[in-house]
Amino acid sequence: MAERRRAGFAVPLRNQEFRALWIAEMLSIGGDQVARVALSLLVFNETSSAALTALTYALTFIPSVLGGFLLSGLADRYPRRAVLVVTDVARAILAAAMALPGLPLPALWACVAVLSAAAGPFKAAQSALLPQVLGREGFPAGLALRQFTGQIAQVVAFGSGGLVLTLIEPHLGMLVNAATFVLSAVIVLKGVSSRPISRATSEHEESKPKASASIRTWFLLYGLVLLVGVYVVPEGVAVPYGHALGVSAFGIGLLLAADPLGSALGAWLTTRFRLPVTPLAALLFAMVAGLPLIACFFEPGVVASIMLWAVSGAVSTAFLIQVQTIVVDLVPDAKRGGVMGRMSTCLHCSQGIAILGGGLAAQQFGPFKAVAAAGAVAVGAAVMISVLWMLARSRLRAGSERGSANEDARDHQSLLAIDEPSSQRTDCLDGPPAENIPTTASTGGPPGDASASSMQVRASEVVDEATGDTERIWNVTRWKLWSLPRRVIAFVLAVEIAAVVLTVMLDGFTSVNRADLVRFGVLVVLGLLAAEVTRAVEQMRRRFSDTPHVNMSSVWTLAAALLVTPGLAAVTAIVLYGHMWWRSWRRVSGMCLYRVLFSASSVVVSCCSAIAMARWLPSVGALGTIDDAALLGLVAVVACYWLVNSLLVAGVIALSPGRRSIGALVGSWSENSLEFATLCVGVLVALLTIWHPLALLFVMLPLYVLARSVLVRQLEAAATTDRKTGLLNAETWKTLAENELAKARHHRAPVGVLMIDVDKFKTVNDTYGHLAGDIVLREIAQTIVDNVRSYDISARFGGEEFVVLLPNADTSVSVDVADRVCAAVREMKLDGDLADLHLSVSIGVAAYPAAGEDLNDVLVAADNVLFAAKDAGRDRVRSLIPGPRRTASAEVD
Structure with a gap:
């Protein structure tokens, strides 16, 4: 995803104004941490009350939340340098007042609350100044440096604060805090140029509110920020997690350090590589950051957990930096201070709520499942937000919504004839469409699942991979994959990597026995036999339609997920898709090899999710005896398989060029019903394999008839539909x-x-x-x-x-x-x-x-x-x- 290497932290540090803002921020962070330690010691020494000490410590956080929401707008109403200087001076006076011996506790609390609330406009003004100081190109590097040094500064400040307070009285510690605020104000006053209040007067600034004025768009922006809080759940449950692993206090400390260290590493890496700054690219990082946490469901060891948490921290930091850059792109400078201040407050609130929820989940279900649930929530929320974002963008482009959500239109008889998409539809793994040809619900939808997602390009885009050119296939640099948008390439490669990682992780918990090998052989042989029987039909479907469609492979792949080990299930999917490509798709125009690899990888990921669901539901473990609980469990496994497939296909469609409606992402009812039918047959195949394998022969004829019925439907659609408009002819x-x-x-x-x-x-x-x-x-x-x-x-x-x-x-x-x-x-x-x-x-x-x-x-x-x-x-x-x-x-x- 990297476009080219960048110069790291050196670029923003060359800017004098940024250095002043950065040093002032580090001083404020250091002073705040020393003050928190000093206040805790001060109150506990005078009251010997743990509750009052905790209340005082909480007052250093809670008012800053209110200040962030209520006072961030000051950064837009007054010159931002003035806001920084005034808030620093005010906080210095309050910190010095708290150093007075004998100050009544209520007065101390009032000073703490006001000082904390003043942090809101300070952070808002500082965040809004950074784009002005660094410009759009240098802003991400500046954010990364702040994130990197901020993590280190908090750790150092806590440690040094404790050391300093062993040498001086807590009252004097508050004077140290006041001195840091005064020094910060002086540095800002001397090092940052004065700027007038920003006004949205230029055409460029006037155009930005149009992109951000929509309530839906604001909701999505804040949703992106709230999503960041989920990734700190591992820190909140690190102690019970470590105890469950049986590690010492040192090991727990390493677990706690994993996310901050990963965050610092992620911040540094974002300065070395230029990442795409778009909402969908950011959401892709959000999804990837959640995947390592989901892997904690399988109870990895302490070393693996540290690595997973560090990877999640690194990717989530890159996601956070992208989100803040997106805010700068969407929000005009005249409103940027208030928006960024409130978003920073939302971030801290989401972290607190997520940690609390993670703790409750760990108490109820255990720390491993709590961390995995946080990852699942992050991935699911990222997918949902991406769908909402695309809808908002589509409506902003159109200018107005022309009844696209009218449910009655779905029942219109002209739509009955266009279950298969129009030939003008932009395919989900293709390059840009022909000169901005949009995709609408009337022109067709995507496949219902990724087992059906053997994706093709338009017939005019014939490549050597489709014709079996061996030299082209093995020359990776010439693959058409690299001609796709970077976000699509990243998603495709991420799915393929996830397929390998999940298979290895799940397969590590199982051993292959003779029964697994026998069942694997039966399923592969029958799957190949079914593919051969329906090969002519499949070839006709592929030549007839240049769009993704549902095939019958999920019958055998789901059965493999229910019966054999994850590794053998993955091999089943690879063998079946490789055979279909070689025998049925290889000579079809546009059926590139990388599309088959993506389809097979999607199926492997779906199989892994079905296996994880089956293991989580004990009633599905033994299919030899079926009761009500086992039937419900099988329904859950089928739903899980279908959902993961649908999300993967929706993701690649959403990232591809062109507008997408909900119908285009979810797929038509006919495609989804066909996929559910094949999955149901897959469950029956799994049961018959256990009860009486010879009975599987009775499945072959219904599968052949089902495949032919789908072809007949396609032919009927072609005979009755006008291809340009999707209406009847x-x-x-x-x-x-x-x-x-x-x-x-x-x-x-x-x-x-x-x-x-x-x-x-x-x-x-x-x-x-x-x-x-x-x-x-x-x-x-x-x-x-x-x-x-x-x-x-x-x-x-x-x-x-x-x-x-x-x-x-x-x-x-x-x-x-x-x-x-x-x-x-x-x-x-x-x-x-x-x-x-x-x-x-x-x-x-x-x-x-x-x-x-x-x-x-x-x-x-x-x-x-x-x-x-x-x-x-x-x-x-x-x-x-x-x-x-x-x-x-x-x-x-």
């Missing part, structure tokens, strides 16, 4: 319309027809090109679907013409629907080069039986009034029967 629409008209004659019900023509569409093609014209057609098609009724039948009639059949709709109802469509198209906003394009449609409305007794008569009538709408000036609705005037731009004749 004209012939299919006419068939359905004739059937609907026959029903209307029988029941004496009206039927409306809308003929829709895109105004000046030739101009769009001539000006922007035919690819842009395809985008316009697809967007208008989706707008029509969103604005007609859920049971209306929409189709592309030809060229730039669309047609809609409205059952049980007379002319008046049909005109209402047409008005809605016309207005929605008029308000459409497109992205990119088409942002300035203003679209409109003319609509002709006719209804049975008023316009005629058969479909052709109604179509001719609607077409005639469509020409009348064109002649009247376009962008309006005309109907056969006169009606009331609607609007100036949408008349009804």
Whole structure:
């Protein structure tokens, strides 16, 4: 993921203003830690009360939370250097006051509370000044240096504070704290230039609030910060964790030091390599930081635990630095102080809450499961936030939401014919789409799971890997993988590494016996036999569809996860996918080898998750006897397998170029139901293998029929669907319309027809090109679907013409629907080069039986009034029967 090496901490340290801010911060940290030790000793010496001592110590934290929320805005209302100097001077006076002998305890507490609250605006002003001082390029390195030295400064300050207070009285320790604040104020005053109050006056600054003003976007930004707190759970449960491992106090100390040391290492590494600074890239780091904690579920030894915690600390620190850089990019300077101050406060609050929750979980379930649960929460939350972020970004780009969340549109009959995605869909592991072709729910969805995620590129992108060029396959530097965006490459490689790591970790707890080998051999042989039997069908599906799809391999891989060791289950997945690639996919255009590797790795990770779930549920351990608990456990294993697969595929789709809807990430119901069907068969295969292996032969024919039924569905979709728009084609629409008209004659019900023509569409093609014209057609098609009724039948009639059949709709109802469509198209906003394009449609409305007794008569009538709408000036609705005037731009004749 690194683009190029950077110069480390030397870059920010060359900046005089940054050095002043950095030294002032280190002095403040040191003074605060000495003050905490001194206050604790002071109160305990005078009261001998542990409770009052703890209360005093808590007052050094709690008011800073309130100060962060309430006073951070001062960093935006007043010059930031002045805020730093004033808060330092005020804290110096308060610290000196606390050094007075005989100060009443309530007065001491009041001084402590005010001093702590003053830290809020100080940190906010300092965080907001850093981007101004270092610039956008140097800001991440400055953050990394602060993180690195901050971790060290806290440890050194606590130790030196205790040493200093063995030589002097606690009262004098407070004077040391006051002196650090005075020295900090002097350094800031001398070393940092005075800057006026920031105002969002430039076009650049005015544009930033548009990206950050959305409530959803603010929620996502704070969600990123709150996520950081989960990674400190290991520190909170280090003592019970160490006791569970049977280590000494020294070992517990090493566990406690693992996360800070990893954090310092992660901060240093971020200065050496340039990391992508995008929300999705940051969330990828958040996911990776949680994976080492999940591995603690398997109770690794103390050395392995230290390494896992250190890796998590390093990656989570990189994540935190990325988040703060993203905030700088999104938030205008005029508001940056308040935002960054409150986010820093959120970070500390989330850490406290996470540690408390981790402690309760460790008490209830044990420290290993508590740490693993924290990692799982981090990974799951990162996935959820990434989905929400993409939705927010999509809506910001579109400018407005045009009914994409309308549930009725999912039931629209035109969608029944497009279970398979359009050929225009950007594939989930592909490069950029053809000139900003967006992906919408109407153009199809991704696979339901990663066992189905053998992913392909568009047919035009034929590479040597797909044709079996051995030289190309073994020349790693020429793989098409490296042409993908860096975030996609990182995700693909992370999944493959995770597959290896999880398999090794899980397999270390098991030994292979003769029964495992026999079951492994049976599953592999039958899996290969099933693949050979369905090979012709699979080849046809792959040649027919250039999109990810569900295959039957999960039948055998899930059964392997339930029956054999993790290592053998991984080998099962690799053998089956390798065979499918060699026999069925190798000659298919765009079926690159790295896609097969990603698919196989995803399946291995899913198998490992299913194995972990089965081990966690004792009722699933022995499949020879099935009771109610075992059945529920099997349901949980199937759900776990499917969920992990879905998340992996959703992750790679989300990171790929192009906008993604929830439907594109989750997949269609038909794909998910097919995957659940194969998983259920996999459970039956596992049970039959134990009860009577010969009975597995009865599974082969249903699998073959299931595979053929999927191919038939694809063929039906191709025969009935217009590939550019995802709507029905004209012939299919006419068939359905004739059937609907026959029903209307029988029941004496009206039927409306809308003929829709895109105004000046030739101009769009001539000006922007035919690819842009395809985008316009697809967007208008989706707008029509969103604005007609859920049971209306929409189709592309030809060229730039669309047609809609409205059952049980007379002319008046049909005109209402047409008005809605016309207005929605008029308000459409497109992205990119088409942002300035203003679209409109003319609509002709006719209804049975008023316009005629058969479909052709109604179509001719609607077409005639469509020409009348064109002649009247376009962008309006005309109907056969006169009606009331609607609007100036949408008349009804």
